[in-house]
Amino acid sequence: MPVSVRTLPTPAGATERAPAGPDHAAQLRLQARRRRRETALLLAPALLWVLVAVALPLAMVVWVSFWRADGATLVHTFDLDTWSGVVGSGAFRSIGVQTLKVVAIVLAVVATVGLLCGYFLARFVRSKRTATLLLMLAILPFWTSYVIRIITWQPLFGNRGVLNWLLLELGLIDQPASAFLYNETAMICAMASLYVVFVIGPVYWALSRIDDDVIAASRSLGASAWKTFWKIEFPLAKGGLVAGCFFAAIFLFGDYATEQLIGGGTNPALSGTIRAIAGSGQWPTAAALSVCLLAMTAIVLGIFMKIHDLRREL
Amino acid sequence: MSRLTPGQRLAKGVSGALFALVLLVLYAPFAVMTSLSFQERGTAVFPPQEFSFVSYQKLLEPNNYSLFTIAGEPLTNYFPPLRLSLILGLLTAVVATVFALMAALAFRRSFRGRGPLFYVLLLGMLTPGVILGLGMRLLADQVGLGAHWYTTGLLLHVAWTMPFGFIVFLIFLNRYDASVEEAAASLGASRWTVFRTVTLPLLAPGVMGSLLFGFTLSLDEVQRSSFVMGSDQTLPMELLAVTGVRITPVVYALGSLIAVVSFAFLALYFLGFERERRRTAVTAVEEEDDFTPAAPPAAAA
Numbered sequence: 001m002p003v004s005v006r007t008l009p010t011p012a013g014a015t016e017r018a019p020a021g022p023d024h025a026a027q028l029r030l031q032a033r034r035r036r037r038e039t040a041l042l043l044a045p046a047l048l049w050v051l052v053a054v055a056l057p058l059a060m061v062v063w064v065s066f067w068r069a070d071g072a073t074l075v076h077t078f079d080l081d082t083w084s085g086v087v088g089s090g091a092f093r094s095i096g097v098q099t100l101k102v103v104a105i106v107l108a109v110v111a112t113v114g115l116l117c118g119y120f121l122a123r124f125v126r127s128k129r130t131a132t133l134l135l136m137l138a139i140l141p142f143w144t145s146y147v148i149r150i151i152t153w154q155p156l157f158g159n160r161g162v163l164n165w166l167l168l169e170l171g172l173i174d175q176p177a178s179a180f181l182y183n184e185t186a187m188i189c190a191m192a193s194l195y196v197v198f199v200i201g202p203v204y205w206a207l208s209r210i211d212d213d214v215i216a217a218s219r220s221l222g223a224s225a226w227k228t229f230w231k232i233e234f235p236l237a238k239g240g241l242v243a244g245c246f247f248a249a250i251f252l253f254g255d256y257a258t259e260q261l262i263g264g265g266t267n268p269a270l271s272g273t274i275r276a277i278a279g280s281g282q283w284p285t286a287a288a289l290s291v292c293l294l295a296m297t298a299i300v301l302g303i304f305m306k307i308h309d310l311r312r313e314l
Numbered sequence: 315m316s317r318l319t320p321g322q323r324l325a326k327g328v329s330g331a332l333f334a335l336v337l338l339v340l341y342a343p344f345a346v347m348t349s350l351s352f353q354e355r356g357t358a359v360f361p362p363q364e365f366s367f368v369s370y371q372k373l374l375e376p377n378n379y380s381l382f383t384i385a386g387e388p389l390t391n392y393f394p395p396l397r398l399s400l401i402l403g404l405l406t407a408v409v410a411t412v413f414a415l416m417a418a419l420a421f422r423r424s425f426r427g428r429g430p431l432f433y434v435l436l437l438g439m440l441t442p443g444v445i446l447g448l449g450m451r452l453l454a455d456q457v458g459l460g461a462h463w464y465t466t467g468l469l470l471h472v473a474w475t476m477p478f479g480f481i482v483f484l485i486f487l488n489r490y491d492a493s494v495e496e497a498a499a500s501l502g503a504s505r506w507t508v509f510r511t512v513t514l515p516l517l518a519p520g521v522m523g524s525l526l527f528g529f530t531l532s533l534d535e536v537q538r539s540s541f542v543m544g545s546d547q548t549l550p551m552e553l554l555a556v557t558g559v560r561i562t563p564v565v566y567a568l569g570s571l572i573a574v575v576s577f578a579f580l581a582l583y584f585l586g587f588e589r590e591r592r593r594t595a596v597t598a599v600e601e602e603d604d605f606t607p608a609a610p611p612a613a614a615a
Binding site for chain 2: 138
């Protein structure tokens with residue numbers, strides 16, 4: 001079991017003093033039953049909450065995807081009309097592909113940048129104090145407002161924003177370029193900046209736990225720094241890398257606001273499409289698309305768990 | 315680390331430059347936003363043309379219409395959404411933390427279904443937000459539950475943040491020494507006393523972490539909130555709605571205030587955390603002094 005199991009102590013060594021025999025057995029049974037009840041009671045609120053707030057809504061989404069919308073009225077049937085419409089639509093298929101593509105690119109960027117930054121902090125910053133401080137600096141913005149962070153991309157990269165002003169002042173361009181906002185590249189950069197912190201932290205922690213002697217041993221045995229990285233440091237950092245990508249993916253698949261505000265609605269992802277379609281009252285279509293998005297997310301997260309069982313990091 | 319090879323020096327240069335770039339990209343927006351919040355009318359124009367506090371004044375006096383002179387400027391009163399977000403965030407943090415702690419305590423033992431239930435408890439975190447928002451709305455419509463912040467809103471916010479608390483507690487519980495509990499129990503403490511006087515104080519940093527996750531994630535929530543808040547508007551939802559109309563310096567003023575307050579709050583939080591850690595680390599080193607003459611400096615967590 002990857003999640004380590006610890007049992008609570010038996011109170012006041014009661015079992016040791018109990019006499020052997022049927023009494024003792026009965027007492028043990030009683031104790032076991034009490035523990036089971038306690039476990040159930042401790043779990044009940046959380047499980048009940050998940051049932052009402054997660055499981056039932058998900059079941060509802062699956063159910064509604066078999067309904068049909070005739071104009072503005074919902075027909076509570078059980079047919080495959082909605083599904084055949086969704087599956088047969090080239091537009092939805094390309095949105096699905098686009099979603100996966102953007103997530104894959106952002107994850108690749110986030111993994112590369114995060115790994116390098118985490119490596120820098122763990123290996124090239126001499127003092128542990130400075131490294132911790134720099135890491136804190138990188139993490140801090142995540143705890144502030146996400147909406148505020150994406151709104152500020154406009155004054156930074158917009159037509160009359162800082163970057164254009166800077167480039168104009170430097171004489172690198174003659175007129176403001178609109179290439180920095182409302183397109184896919186801008187959106188990917190924004191998403192990477194929002195979620196790179198998920199990778200930097202875990203990678204740093206994983207790398208900083210490696211004993212310096214292990215690295216020294218590898219080097220003194222003749223391995224190059226490059227080989228030491230791939231044979232020792234990278235495998236040990238892999239858990240952090242996967243954990244970071246895992247959490248980034250969770251946020252990415254549902255993120256529609258970044259796409260709207262920075263992508264400018266030019267590259268709709270599934271999440272944004274679901275929101276727009278549901279907003280127009282086409283609940284069954286939105287539900288069917290949700291099932292697709294859910295399956296996609298489950299597969300991607302499953303792949304990450306296959307690469308590295310994250311329960312080992314707990 | 316001893317002398318760097320040329321390749322390592324290159325790696326150091328590249329990764330260091332990249333890290334600097336990341337910090338720049340993370341903080342430049344805040345700096346730009348703050349500088350723009352002091353201008354009077356322009357929206358996304360840099361450098362700022364004039365200097366005034368009028369945006370902050372608009373923020374504080376949303377009913378003083380004579381201040382709002384920009385054509386098409388949204389007349390938004392941000393106080394009600396802010397109050398709602400704070401209340402919902404606090405409520406979410408407390409409920410999620412209590413339930414997550416209980417579940418994590420149950421997970422210290424083995425029981426039937428423990429493996430699958432682990433994933434079930436994380437389901438609210440793993441499911442893309444839009445889907446949960448849609449599903450919750452459909453469910454509420456089906457059973458005739460009105461969509462408000464305190465019904466469907468709270469349900470989803472807790473479902474979203476509880477798994478983070480659960481993970482935090484599992485991490486803490488897996489790293490601490492259960493023998494102190496055994497010691498307390500063998501000295502005659504009841505199970506409730508053990509929990510209250512030993513387990514809970516040891517888990518205090520975990521509780522703080524879980525509360526922080528619950529509060530900030532809820533305060534920032536947009537993915538799940540779109541269909542479930544009914545007519546109640548949280549601050550991030552209101553901000554997104556306003557942004558769709560027109561971004562004025564008032565938004566930057568609000569953003570700057572939020573940033574300043576949260577940076578101050580987080581600085582205090584981490585300072586307290588660091589001091590607590592150093593205090594416990596120092597005592598640990600002192601205790602070990604008898605055994606190891608040259609005690610190594612306290613290692614970072």
